[in-house]
Amino acid sequence: MREGVRLEVRGATWRAAGRDIVADIDLVCEPGTVTGLLGPNGSGKTTLINLLAGQARPASGGVWVGARDLHGLPSRERARLVGLVEQQASTTLDLTVREVVELGRIPHRRGRLSVLDQSPEDTAVVDDALRFADVLELADRSWQTLSGGERQRTQLARAVAQRPAVLLLDEPTNHLDLGHQLDFLTRVRGLGLTTVAALHDLELAAAYCDRVAVLDAGRLVAAGPVHEVLTSALIADVYGVEATVEPHPLHDRPHVRWNGPRQEVGA
Numbered sequence: 001m002r003e004g005v006r007l008e009v010r011g012a013t014w015r016a017a018g019r020d021i022v023a024d025i026d027l028v029c030e031p032g033t034v035t036g037l038l039g040p041n042g043s044g045k046t047t048l049i050n051l052l053a054g055q056a057r058p059a060s061g062g063v064w065v066g067a068r069d070l071h072g073l074p075s076r077e078r079a080r081l082v083g084l085v086e087q088q089a090s091t092t093l094d095l096t097v098r099e100v101v102e103l104g105r106i107p108h109r110r111g112r113l114s115v116l117d118q119s120p121e122d123t124a125v126v127d128d129a130l131r132f133a134d135v136l137e138l139a140d141r142s143w144q145t146l147s148g149g150e151r152q153r154t155q156l157a158r159a160v161a162q163r164p165a166v167l168l169l170d171e172p173t174n175h176l177d178l179g180h181q182l183d184f185l186t187r188v189r190g191l192g193l194t195t196v197a198a199l200h201d202l203e204l205a206a207a208y209c210d211r212v213a214v215l216d217a218g219r220l221v222a223a224g225p226v227h228e229v230l231t232s233a234l235i236a237d238v239y240g241v242e243a244t245v246e247p248h249p250l251h252d253r254p255h256v257r258w259n260g261p262r263q264e265v266g267a
């Protein structure tokens with residue numbers, strides 16, 4: 001696996017329907033760190049992930065991976081740097097799990113375009129990725145027949161087979177049961193890549209991320225180490241929820257316990 005590189009967003013804005021969906025985003029992710037991207041529904045997490053993946057181009061500002069301006073790179077080169085696991089990956093093609101994972105090797109091909117044309121190195125990387133994401137035994141199954149969680153793990157395998165330096169995950173655990181959530185994030189941390197994961201579960205973010213970045217209505221309202229940013233005041237402000245944040249009894253990471261919707265003063 002490749003080592004992570006520094007990911008930097010400078011002044012990035014993306015507009016649609018006549019408004020800024022995300023605006024003036026400045027964010028630095030150091031090599032090999034895991035950053036949790038937090039924020040309520042509609043706050044701009046997927047939009048920012050798409051900018052980081054090079055799938056959308058900022059109206060102003062930019063994204064740098066190491067010294068390279070991501071949006072200035074040819075798509076093939078970009079795909080060798082950045083891997084994306086989308087929230088809802090879908091395809092109408094009738095591919096097996098192995099074939100989906102083989103798609104991750106396309107950016108590494110030189111002059112060979114067929115998915116069927118795997119080099120021995122491609123086959124070894126794909127086998128590793130299938131094993132890594134715990135989907136090796138599903139390798140010959142049709143993608144269309146997989147459960148939501150199996151699809152999510154298959155997409156992780158595809159992104160890992162891509163051998164990127166930056167891994168972007170958009171709500172990667174939303175189809176996973178608790179055991180697979182913990183397993184998935186442990187595996188992702190073990191990759192040592194510069195990782196950004198949009199997450200709704202604050203407890204998972206507290207347990208698995210080095211840093212968190214919090215979006216609210218398209219603005220980055222906080223970013224930094226988990227224990228500095230993930231406070232009850234921030235959770236009340238951004239999510240409108242009263243929560244208690246205390247040291248976890250078993251480790252030094254914060255433990256988030258929600259109490260209920262925030263009570264308005266005077267209500």
Ligand SMILES: Nc1ncnc2c1ncn2[C@@H]1O[C@H](COP(=O)(O)OP(=O)(O)OP(=O)(O)O)[C@@H](O)[C@H]1O
Binds near residue numbers: 017039040042045046
């Ligand atoms: N192409 C578009 N045209 C118009 N509005 C858009 C477009 N793309 C996104 N939006 C709007 O931008 C806002 C941010 O969307 P985004 O999907 O980035 O939010 P999110 O934080 O990922 O939300 P969720 O937690 O619900 O997945 C939403 O209000 C969405 O409706």
